[in-house]
Amino acid sequence: xxxxxxxxxxxxxxxxxxxxxxxxxxxxxxxxxxxxxxxxxxxxxxxxxxxxxxxxxxxxxxxxxxxxxxxxxxxxxxxxxxxxxxxxxxxxxxxxxxxxxxxxxxxxxxxxxxxxxxxxxxxxxxxxxxxxxxxxxxxxxxxxxxxxxxxxxxxxxxxxxxxxxxxxxxxxxxxxxxxxxxxxxxxxxxxxxxxxxxxxxxxxxxxxxxxxxxxxxxxxxxxxxxxxxxxxxxxxxxxxxxxxxxxxxxxxxxxxxxxxxxxxxxxxxxxxxxxxxxxxxxxxxxxxxxxxxxxxxxxxxxxxxxxxxxxxxxxxxxxxxxxxxxxxxxxxxxxxxxxxxxxxxxxxxxxxxxxxxxxxxxxxxxxxxxxxxxxxxxxxxxxxxxxxxxxxxxxxxxxxxxxxxxxxxxxxxxxxxxxxxxxxxxxxxxxxxxxxxxxxxxxxxxxxxxxxxxxxxxxxxxxxxxxxxxxxxxxxxxxxxxxxxxxxxxxxxxxxxxxxxxxxxxxxxxxxxxxxxxxxxxxx
Numbered sequence: 001x002x003x004x005x006x007x008x009x010x011x012x013x014x015x016x017x018x019x020x021x022x023x024x025x026x027x028x029x030x031x032x033x034x035x036x037x038x039x040x041x042x043x044x045x046x047x048x049x050x051x052x053x054x055x056x057x058x059x060x061x062x063x064x065x066x067x068x069x070x071x072x073x074x075x076x077x078x079x080x081x082x083x084x085x086x087x088x089x090x091x092x093x094x095x096x097x098x099x100x101x102x103x104x105x106x107x108x109x110x111x112x113x114x115x116x117x118x119x120x121x122x123x124x125x126x127x128x129x130x131x132x133x134x135x136x137x138x139x140x141x142x143x144x145x146x147x148x149x150x151x152x153x154x155x156x157x158x159x160x161x162x163x164x165x166x167x168x169x170x171x172x173x174x175x176x177x178x179x180x181x182x183x184x185x186x187x188x189x190x191x192x193x194x195x196x197x198x199x200x201x202x203x204x205x206x207x208x209x210x211x212x213x214x215x216x217x218x219x220x221x222x223x224x225x226x227x228x229x230x231x232x233x234x235x236x237x238x239x240x241x242x243x244x245x246x247x248x249x250x251x252x253x254x255x256x257x258x259x260x261x262x263x264x265x266x267x268x269x270x271x272x273x274x275x276x277x278x279x280x281x282x283x284x285x286x287x288x289x290x291x292x293x294x295x296x297x298x299x300x301x302x303x304x305x306x307x308x309x310x311x312x313x314x315x316x317x318x319x320x321x322x323x324x325x326x327x328x329x330x331x332x333x334x335x336x337x338x339x340x341x342x343x344x345x346x347x348x349x350x351x352x353x354x355x356x357x358x359x360x361x362x363x364x365x366x367x368x369x370x371x372x373x374x375x376x377x378x379x380x381x382x383x384x385x386x387x388x389x390x391x392x393x394x395x396x397x398x399x400x401x402x403x404x405x406x407x408x409x410x411x412x413x414x415x416x417x418x419x420x421x422x423x424x425x426x427x428x429x430x431x432x433x434x435x436x437x438x439x440x441x442x443x444x445x446x447x448x449x450x451x452x453x454x455x456x457x458x459x460x461x462x463x464x465x466x467x468x469x470x471x472x473x474x475x476x477x478x479x480x481x482x483x484x485x486x487x488x489x490x491x492x493x494x495x496x497x498x499x500x501x502x503x504x505x506x507x508x509x510x511x512x513x514x515x516x517x518x519x520x521x522x523x524x
Contacts, residue, residue, distance in 0.1 A: 011494070081101075093388070127143060155491070245405070440495055
């Protein structure tokens with residue numbers, strides 16, 4: 001197998017920038033062609049410099065990387081830029097735009113390094129519409145008005161397109177609907193006395209809450225004599241209602257870095273249990289329980305499995321959610337406690353990916369996990385900043401935030417001039433609705449996918465991941481090198497890996513995936 005001389009990167013946000021840097025820094029490459037439809041190379045969709053300053057990085061400053069061997073790259077860079085952040089808090093969470101500045105700087109410096117190493121770099125500010133493998137083993141790449149070929153192509157299109165399954169308000173209606181919250185300037189024009197329903201309880205939903213109660217609106221948060229954060233509304237009379245299917249809120253990382261012992265929730269241990277088609281979810285649960293005990297972590301397993309089991313009304317759900325949030329926050333802040341499952345999942349990192357790659361669970365158990373438990377797992381894997389959780393709790397105590405669970409259908413009523421949100425214990429009428437549930441579309445066959453993915457799917461070059469013969473979300477790939485199944489020279493490093501693999505939004509995860517792809521290309 002000959003090593004590639006020319007590699008194409010399709011998409012240049014975080015993942016594309018990581019691939020560009022790693023290629024130039026470590027490999028004997030001669031030519032790199034980089035496609036980015038926005039023409040903005042480096043920052044990527046969530047980190048642009050015009051994004052809302054109230055949208056925070058969910059990962060702490062000391063964990064944001066560009067390569068898998070150095071999690072402190074962003075932190076080290078920030079220390080060279082006191083003009084941006086005079087005092088850097090290692091375990092803090094900065095606005096997303098600062099990571100965008102870092103990526104922009106990395107891209108520019110890598111261009112310089114490429115020039116010094118005599119590596120030819122072609123920048124194409126166009127949307128790729130088609131890729132195909134020709135008879136010579138090359139990857140033919142097409143865009144409007146152009147065509148080129150490369151030895152290898154890596155799809156580093158980090159953002160999956162938004163999908164929107166909800167109706168728009170009738171023409172002339174006073175109701176407001178926002179299908180997306182990213183780069184959406186009109187969110188700032190929501191009236192100060194508005195009640196805003198937010199579909200979802202994810203990190204995106206938390207972003208919207210932070211924006212609704214930004215200091216720019218005249219409100220502020222301060223500490224009382226006990227150190228507890230309290231909300232002072234000023235002229236801001238807004239009220240936010242989080243509407244979700246599960247009602248589960250994100251957990252928080254422990255403020256202090258604490259070591260983690262893992263002896264059971266490991267690839268080697270779980271692999272040793274595999275017999276026949278695979279292990280059971282109970283085996284994974286038992287492994288987690290044993291490692292929690294090993295780390296002396298306090299866990300209310302009933303609340304994890306079924307947090308709202310005794311709730312019979314909307315108000316009981318709301319109060320229970322706030323109590324769980326309060327307990328999680330206390331454990332994250334206290335020096336003698338910890339959110340142990342957050343710490344264990346964080347420590348496991350890429351090993352969780354390797355567990356999926358090994359297909360440890362039987363097909364039926366994996367489908368059960370995706371259907372019933374993945375959302376719960378992500379509350380620990382995709383945790384939220386402590387500062388965000390403190391603000392949520394302060395808003396709830398002030399009567400400005402409410403949580404609804406069991407959301408089933410959402411429709412627009414012309415008679416009421418409002419959205420009808422049906423949920424487990426009744427229905428809500430919403431005159432202002434923000435949808436944060438459609439920010440990621442991982443269905444390969446979805447009509448919302450960009451032209452490239454639709455064309456690859458229609459030509460048979462890309463197909464859904466299958467589990468036990470059933471089509472699932474995400475793309476079918478070889479998990480060893482993330483090569484798109486059925487191709488020889490096209491690799492995938494995007495959100496569409498969340499299917500055969502696991503959650504893909506962590507910087508360390510995507511940097512590691514890029515690292516593994518490049519090592520496979522160059523026979524390392």
